Amino acid sequence: MKSIPEIRSLFPILTREVNGKPLVYLDNAASTQKPQAVIDTISDYYARYNANVHRGVHALSVEATEAMEGSRKKVQRFLNAIEDREIIFTSGTTHSINILAQSWAKDTLKTGDEILISALEHHSNIVPWQMACEATGAVLKVIPVTDAGELDLEAFETLLSAHTKLLSVAHVSNALGTVNPIQKLIQKARSSGALVHIDGAQAVAHMPVDVQALDCDFYSFSAHKLYGPTGMGILYGKASHLEKMNPLFGGGEMIKSVSFEKTTYNEIPFKFEAGTPNIAGIIGLGAAIDFMYSLDWKEVKAHEQRILALALSELGKMEGMRFIGMPAERSGVISFLIDDIHPSDLGTLLDKLGIAVRTGHHCAEPLMNRFQIPGTLRASFGIYNTEEDVMLLAAGLKRVVPMLS
Numbered sequence: 001m002k003s004i005p006e007i008r009s010l011f012p013i014l015t016r017e018v019n020g021k022p023l024v025y026l027d028n029a030a031s032t033q034k035p036q037a038v039i040d041t042i043s044d045y046y047a048r049y050n051a052n053v054h055r056g057v058h059a060l061s062v063e064a065t066e067a068m069e070g071s072r073k074k075v076q077r078f079l080n081a082i083e084d085r086e087i088i089f090t091s092g093t094t095h096s097i098n099i100l101a102q103s104w105a106k107d108t109l110k111t112g113d114e115i116l117i118s119a120l121e122h123h124s125n126i127v128p129w130q131m132a133c134e135a136t137g138a139v140l141k142v143i144p145v146t147d148a149g150e151l152d153l154e155a156f157e158t159l160l161s162a163h164t165k166l167l168s169v170a171h172v173s174n175a176l177g178t179v180n181p182i183q184k185l186i187q188k189a190r191s192s193g194a195l196v197h198i199d200g201a202q203a204v205a206h207m208p209v210d211v212q213a214l215d216c217d218f219y220s221f222s223a224h225k226l227y228g229p230t231g232m233g234i235l236y237g238k239a240s241h242l243e244k245m246n247p248l249f250g251g252g253e254m255i256k257s258v259s260f261e262k263t264t265y266n267e268i269p270f271k272f273e274a275g276t277p278n279i280a281g282i283i284g285l286g287a288a289i290d291f292m293y294s295l296d297w298k299e300v301k302a303h304e305q306r307i308l309a310l311a312l313s314e315l316g317k318m319e320g321m322r323f324i325g326m327p328a329e330r331s332g333v334i335s336f337l338i339d340d341i342h343p344s345d346l347g348t349l350l351d352k353l354g355i356a357v358r359t360g361h362h363c364a365e366p367l368m369n370r371f372q373i374p375g376t377l378r379a380s381f382g383i384y385n386t387e388e389d390v391m392l393l394a395a396g397l398k399r400v401v402p403m404l405s
């Protein structure tokens with residue numbers, strides 16, 4: 001695999017300065033930076049073969065369509081889906097979950113049915129289900145989280161019942177970094193007859209995902225957290241489910257034929273892709289997946305674990321340090337508070353040193369309530385982060401904490 005300096009050299013933004021200091025980018029859970037190859041692929045589409053897809057007989061349209069459908073195949077392979085028609089292009093994880101909550105849930109759920117989520121979900125994996133429950137009379141149940149920031153598996157088994165129609169949980173927590181034991185959760189949910197959706201927004205850049213081995217029914221992710229473009233995401237669904245679901249949006253592309261008397265819908269995946277898609281974003285996602293294939297998963301994980309271990313040990317030496325969540329299996333994220341200093345004050349001063357972190361509730365307010373805190377300071381790591389970045393964060397904190405104490 002490429003060395004970390006080689007990987008860094010592929011990301012033009014990493015050479016810039018912020019507030020006169022070299023950028024230390026530790027906000028990868030919010031969005032990752034883009035390698036030059038992704039940027040070039042997108043600009044190449046606009047410069048050389050920009051046209052609408054699936055519609056024209058002309059050369060540019062054919063080229064754009066081939067590139068877009070080529071990306072679908074890349075995503076299929078990336079997730080190890082059985083067929084490319086199980087891959088639906090969306091604008092991101094949020095859009096993917098809303099398709100499920102509107103199309104699948106509203107047609108399927110009845111009063112008394114239950115949807116099971118967890119207390120560590122991002123708002124995107126909470127609010128759409130609340131809306132679906134309101135519309136159908138179904139009930140939202142929540143797996144509690146332990147002090148370590150892990151799912152309470154005993155409580156999960158108690159909550160799971162014949163009423164549970166869907167389990168929807170994050171693969172990895174964006175706020176704590178907890179890697180959930182999704183294989184175990186999926187098996188238990190399946191044996192009790194529930195379908196399973198996995199929110200993979202924080203997982204796909206950090207570990208290989210095999211939807212066939214997992215045997216989940218649905219899996220969502222966003223391209224922009226996978227070194228790809230914003231406004232682009234994926235909903236994977238088993239073909240047998242997608243075929244039965246009604247589309248959420250009506251319009252061009254999603255129909256077979258339209259008359260005022262009767263409209264028939266297109267095949268999957270097109271049934272769920274009304275209107276002109278985000279062609280540049282789709283092709284850019286394909287380039288991001290190519291980038292991921294240029295790496296070695298074993299080394300990606302080993303590098304990340306080294307960075308996390310160093311960060312936990314260096315930050316752990318600081319007086320007043322309180323890590324929020326200490327999961328046995330962690331990926332990408334460390335969340336913490338120092339004494340009673342407000343995290344956004346820390347974040348603002350770190351920014352003056354060129355260090356980008358995220359502060360606040362991380363769109364996981366119920367989880368913050370669980371820990372009785374308003375928010376955290378979160379450092380989140382990507383493939384290009386180095387030991388030096390960790391040391392700069394620790395040094396930066398040592399400099400700014402006394403200013404706020």
Ligand code: 7TS
Pocket residue numbers: 029030031091092093094095122124125170172173174175199200201202222358362363
């Ligand atoms: N699910 C999880 C687990 C996430 O981390 C996020 C975004 C989403 C869903 C929504 O993804 P989107 O691409 O549709 O917005 N998480 C974050 C974050 O942690 N900081 O900014 C966005």
